[in-house]
Amino acid sequence: MMSAALITVPKRRFKILLVDDVELFVELQKTFFSREQFHIFTASNGVEALRLVTAEKPDLVFLDLYMSGMNGDEVCRRIKANPETANVPVVMVVQQGSSGDIDLCRAVCCDDILYKPVRRDDFIRASRTQLSLVERLTPRFTVRLLVHFGLRQERLFQQYTVNAGVGGLFLASEAHLSIDTWLSVKMEIPDGHPPLSCRGRVAWVNHPDWMKKPNLPHGMGVEFVDISPEQQQRLATYFAQSDVTFE
Numbered sequence: 001m002m003s004a005a006l007i008t009v010p011k012r013r014f015k016i017l018l019v020d021d022v023e024l025f026v027e028l029q030k031t032f033f034s035r036e037q038f039h040i041f042t043a044s045n046g047v048e049a050l051r052l053v054t055a056e057k058p059d060l061v062f063l064d065l066y067m068s069g070m071n072g073d074e075v076c077r078r079i080k081a082n083p084e085t086a087n088v089p090v091v092m093v094v095q096q097g098s099s100g101d102i103d104l105c106r107a108v109c110c111d112d113i114l115y116k117p118v119r120r121d122d123f124i125r126a127s128r129t130q131l132s133l134v135e136r137l138t139p140r141f142t143v144r145l146l147v148h149f150g151l152r153q154e155r156l157f158q159q160y161t162v163n164a165g166v167g168g169l170f171l172a173s174e175a176h177l178s179i180d181t182w183l184s185v186k187m188e189i190p191d192g193h194p195p196l197s198c199r200g201r202v203a204w205v206n207h208p209d210w211m212k213k214p215n216l217p218h219g220m221g222v223e224f225v226d227i228s229p230e231q232q233q234r235l236a237t238y239f240a241q242s243d244v245t246f247e
Contacts, residue, residue, distance in 0.1 A: 014131055015058040017041045019049040019075070020093070021067040025118075029062060032123045046070025050078055053085050060130050062114075062123075065094045065101055077108040089130040093118060106210055125180060129203050140165040141239050147171060148186040149200070149222070156184065162216060165239075166232040168203065168223040170216060177202050177220060185222065191238050198227040 014037065018029045021044050030040055041056060043049040046069055053061065061079070065072040076090045089112075092105040096115035105113050112126050140163040147169065148156040161169045169187070177183075185200040200222040208218050 013037060013039050014060065015039050015041065015056055016127075017043065017049065017052055017056070017058040017061045019043045019046075019061065019067075019072070020064040021045060022064075025064070025093075025116075029118070029123065032120055032127075046072070046075040049075050053079055053088060054082070057085070058088060060127065061088060061090045063090055063092055063110075065092055065105065073104045073108050076105070076110050080109045091126050091130065111212060129179060140170075143239075143242075145169075146188040148188075148195070149183045151181070151183065153184045156186065159219075161187075162219065164235075166224075166227075166235045168200070168221065170219055170221050172217045172219040174218055176205050176207055176218070179203065179205060182225070183222065185224070189234070189238050191234070193234070196227075196231050196234065198231060199225045201225050 016033060016038050018026050018040065019042070020026050020029075023044070026042050026044075030042070033040060041052050041058060043052055045067055049061070049063065052058070063072040063075055072092055076092065079085045079088055079090055090110045091112040091114055092110045093114045093116060094101040094105065102113060111130055114122055114126055142163050143161060145161045145164060146158060147161055148158055149171070150156040157175070159171045159173045162172050163170050164187070179202050181202040183200045183202065184197075186195040186197045188195050202220050203223040204212060204221040206212050206216050206219050206221075
């Protein structure tokens with residue numbers, strides 16, 4: 001069993017690699033991050049990007065698709081093929097309107113796709129989603145709990161968790177909602193109290209055509225949004241006192 005006091009870890013500065021052969025785009029992307037929270041690296045070509053990924057092991061890479069020399073899809077393919085860097089999240093940046101470009105990106109198992117001209121809100125959304133997967137502020141436990149969820153309180157669906165923690169859960173589900181969809185969440189916890197209730201946000205999706213984490217089934221990662229400290233403590237106590245496996 002794990003002590004409830006061990007559920008948090010200190011924050012650290014994330015390493016972000018921005019790759020584009022157009023300096024203007026790199027400078028624009030750099031303005032989206034605060035210097036206090038992020039350490040920014042930049043590369044202007046694929047060869048330099050691969051060197052930095054290997055040397056620095058960034059927490060997240062934003063990668064332009066078309067560059068001089070080596071295109072971004074080949075860079076992404078090499079990152080994902082290398083066991084030492086395969087888990088580094090890669091967000092491809094492409095011109096909007098080309099289904100062929102989207103197919104190229106998905107074929108090399110990128111983690112997300114953004115469209116030029118890149119909007120700040122989309123950039124921040126992609127960063128938040130990918131970095132929350134890189135470094136969860138709380139651990140996850142392998143546990144099967146019944147969850148009622150849906151867009152409205154009056155119409156909730158039922159599925160079981162594959163894992164859960166005080167900050168969110170992963171639901172096994174063949175129905176996939178879009179990233180950033182907001183949900184009503186009620187989770188049954190076998191501790192003698194009513195279901196835990198809060199709002200959640202779809203943080204990522206394991207789609208059958210685009211498996212982000214092949215070791216998990218089809219489904220959705222859900223981040224708790226407005227969970228109260230009392231409910232978080234209730235979850236922490238349950239995990240600490242139950243025979244659940246720490247991931």
